[in-house]
Amino acid sequence: MAGSTLEIKDLHVEIEGNEILKGVNLTIKGGEFHAVMGPNGTGKSTLASAIMGHPKFEVTKGSVHLDGEDVLEMEVDERAKAGLFLAMQYPSEISGVTNSDFLRSSINAKREEGNEIPLMQFIKTMDENLDFLDIDKDMAQRYLNDGFSGGEKKRNEILQLMMLEPAIAILDEIDSGLDIDALKVVSEGINKMRSENFGCLIITHYQRLLNYITPDHVHVMMQGRVVKSGGPELAQRLESEGYEWIKEELGIEDETVGQ
Ligand SMILES: Nc1ncnc2c1ncn2[C@@H]1O[C@H](COP(=O)(O)OP(=O)(O)OP(=O)(O)O)[C@@H](O)[C@H]1O
Numbered sequence: 489m490a491g492s493t494l495e496i497k498d499l500h501v502e503i504e505g506n507e508i509l510k511g512v513n514l515t516i517k518g519g520e521f522h523a524v525m526g527p528n529g530t531g532k533s534t535l536a537s538a539i540m541g542h543p544k545f546e547v548t549k550g551s552v553h554l555d556g557e558d559v560l561e562m563e564v565d566e567r568a569k570a571g572l573f574l575a576m577q578y579p580s581e582i583s584g585v586t587n588s589d590f591l592r593s594s595i596n597a598k599r600e601e602g603n604e605i606p607l608m609q610f611i612k613t614m615d616e617n618l619d620f621l622d623i624d625k626d627m628a629q630r631y632l633n634d635g636f637s638g639g640e641k642k643r644n645e646i647l648q649l650m651m652l653e654p655a656i657a658i659l660d661e662i663d664s665g666l667d668i669d670a671l672k673v674v675s676e677g678i679n680k681m682r683s684e685n686f687g688c689l690i691i692t693h694y695q696r697l698l699n700y701i702t703p704d705h706v707h708v709m710m711q712g713r714v715v716k717s718g719g720p721e722l723a724q725r726l727e728s729e730g731y732e733w734i735k736e737e738l739g740i741e742d743e744t745v746g747q
């Protein structure tokens with residue numbers, strides 16, 4: 489089976505009456521890695537949350553389709569079931585649910601009833617991925633993200649990614665707060681996912697992540713839109729020159745979404 493396609497067209501999103509996204513266009517196909525960069529407060533996390541269906545964000549115009557299916561019509565759990573995955577900039581802590589139970593129910597929620605993942609297979613895959621990501625085995629039995637350090641949370645997001653094998657993943661600042669070794673491990677996890685059946689949108693501020701994960705496309709967001717796209721060389725130029733040249737080129741004074 490060929491990979492999935494996530495197609496975002498002219499997406500406008502409001503929060504409490506303020507328009508944050510002002511017409512985002514972006515298409516991510518299986519096999520492709522896209523990096524989304526841009527100054528603080530330009531709508532990157534809003535884009536991620538809106539695609540995943542965060543109730544605070546109201547889509548007022550435009551569309552999001554996954555393989556032709558209208559994502560905006562789906563409930564949040566249906567979006568996950570359809571193959572979308574979001575690693576949040578600030579993962580929530582869920583007390584009372586162990587990491588392991590959470591993962592197993594998430595996997596089973598995506599499978600047909602009666603076709604649940606066999607427990608032994610789950611444990612084996614989980615152990616392999618814990619090893620690969622160099623995560624302490626005890627973490628599996630701890631409550632989800634409860635008391636996890638910043639870096640542990642990010643590693644754990646990648647554990648979820650590797651266990652759930654989504655068609656399209658959105659990773660919001662997966663590199664923030666990671667030490668140098670963890671950055672490598674997390675990047676290796678993401679790279680291991682690379683296949684025709686996996687597309688990824690990586691929101692990041694730093695070229696250093698893109699030294700490990702080579703993006704096929706790089707996009708810059710300003711004022712709630714994608715204002716520039718290019719290849720990996722665009723991220724390199726941003727690293728050395730910052731954003732000022734883009735603002736000058738496009739005549740943008742205030743890059744934030746403004747009010
Ligand atoms: N829940 C919310 N309520 C009110 N305003 C919000 C909310 N979420 C986002 N915003 C506003 O929307 C704008 C864009 O925020 P967003 O989090 O999308 O930026 P970002 O590009 O991800 O920035 P950063 O690089 O700092 O993470 C900001 O001005 C922010 O204050």
Ligand SMILES: [Mg+2]
Binds near residue numbers: 532577
């Ligand atoms: Mg953000």
